[in-house]
Amino acid sequence: MEPQQQQNQQHPNEDSSGSGKGSFLCRQSSTRWTPTTDQIRILKDLYYNNGVRSPSAEQIQRISARLRQYGKIEGKNVFYWFQNHKARERQKKRFTTTDVPMQRPTVANGGWKADDPIHNNKYPNISPGYSTASSSTGVLTVGQIGNYGYGSMTMEKSFRDCSISACGSSTGASESVSHNFGWVGIDPACSSPYTLFDKKKLIDGILEEEQ
Amino acid sequence: MEPQQQQNQQHPNEDSSGSGKGSFLCRQSSTRWTPTTDQIRILKDLYYNNGVRSPSAEQIQRISARLRQYGKIEGKNVFYWFQNHKARERQKKRFTTTDVPMQRPTVANGGWKADDPIHNNKYPNISPGYSTASSSTGVLTVGQIGNYGYGSMTMEKSFRDCSISACGSSTGASESVSHNFGWVGIDPACSSPYTLFDKKKLIDGILEEEQ
DNA sequence: ACGATATGAATGAATG
DNA sequence: CATTCATTCATATCGT
DSSP states (O other): OOSSOOSSOOSOOOSOOGGGGSSSSOTTOOSSOOOOHHHHHHHHIIIIISOOSSOOHHHHHHHHHHHGGGSOOOHHHHHHHHHHHHHHHHHHHHHHOOOOSSOOGGGOOOSSSOOOSSSOOSOOOOSSSOOOOOSSSSGGGSTTTTOOSOSSSOTTSGGGSOTTTOOOOTTSOOOOOOOOOOOOTTOOOOSOOOOOSOHHHHHHHHHSOOO | OOOOOOOOSSOSSOSOOOTTTTOOSTTTOOOOOOOOHHHHHHHHIIIIISOOSSOOHHHHHHHHHHHGGGSOOOHHHHHHHHHHHHHHHHHHHHHHTTOOTTOOTTOGGGTTSOSOTTTSTTOTTTOOGGGSSOSGGGOOOOOOTTTTSSSOOOOOOOOSOOOOSOOSSOSOOHHHHTTTSOOOOOOOSTTOOOOSOOHHHHHHHHHSSOO
């Protein structure tokens, strides 16, 4: 998701190193979990390709155990990750999907960070109804039509080959990129002849029902 | 606080300002929203004169739609603006009101926020010990140095429950499980000799029941 | 030109 | 589940 964020934090910082907090340098290990690219990749894979959205306790344990190979992680991290991911996806929609009483697929992307470049098959349906993808199998019907490879390879670091991932910044988490659409949005009635005569009124108008 | 960044005009940047700045392409150089003075004025007005601090989705939409007249803007910009504005104001206040000598905003232990939620009283069952004590030298009363925004934070919260997993019916039921499990590290097969993985298999393995 | 600061953006962690 | 808080990163802007 962050095209150019975090410059370095995927280092396998074994040990919580919470002890060395007071020291000046080494100011890298914060208390909060910093997912590695591999972890994120897998989490997204689970989320998008497997429809996992609210893993159960067992699943969380399993996932975290699996992800622990790529760096330290705990169950709660997985739990929060899914919660946040889901919540933010919804929130984003909430801000952008203003009106549109009828099914209007033109919603594109209001401008939030684009969806994932690698796993972007989410649910192709346009209606608010989710695909309810059960977990595993059967879901990938439309999945990765483009086939991003790693079907059975050591995906250790193979996501570089994808044709769409692009921007391979070696170590960096070159996840999503794009995110520069043309301000589609809801196409407001811009250019309205406002002249700012009464600011107060304008402000109120924003908050109120404006009807 | 705001050094009047009156650049006075909207988008001085205009696209294609590829000049120098590594405009390689990827790097998602979509300039980050630079609010115009009018937009800022209105935002501040909403914030200070109208007490808007955390606009809801609808409000955000309304606000952004309104502000779009003064320059391009999107819901997320408004959202972030308020979030940041509130956060920073608060942060600043924390400093100023501090005036307490030895008071450091970022003392060891993370100050006040939940002491190590992760490894601390996650499961009071077994390790009651150092929950409250913590912090060296009885770090003052944490009395909330700059309490203005919101009384006190709930440090020391601990998850409602500490039963691990539980969840008889491993299916959905996302609501009931919200925060039910303790993040115990049930010590899964850590350090298991995973080495080559077939993504497909791995994912399934995670999701499946104990295959 | 840099370095400092302000601030947009992103996200982990929590709370209700 | 939605909302909010804290933190951190990235970058625009300004000061010297």
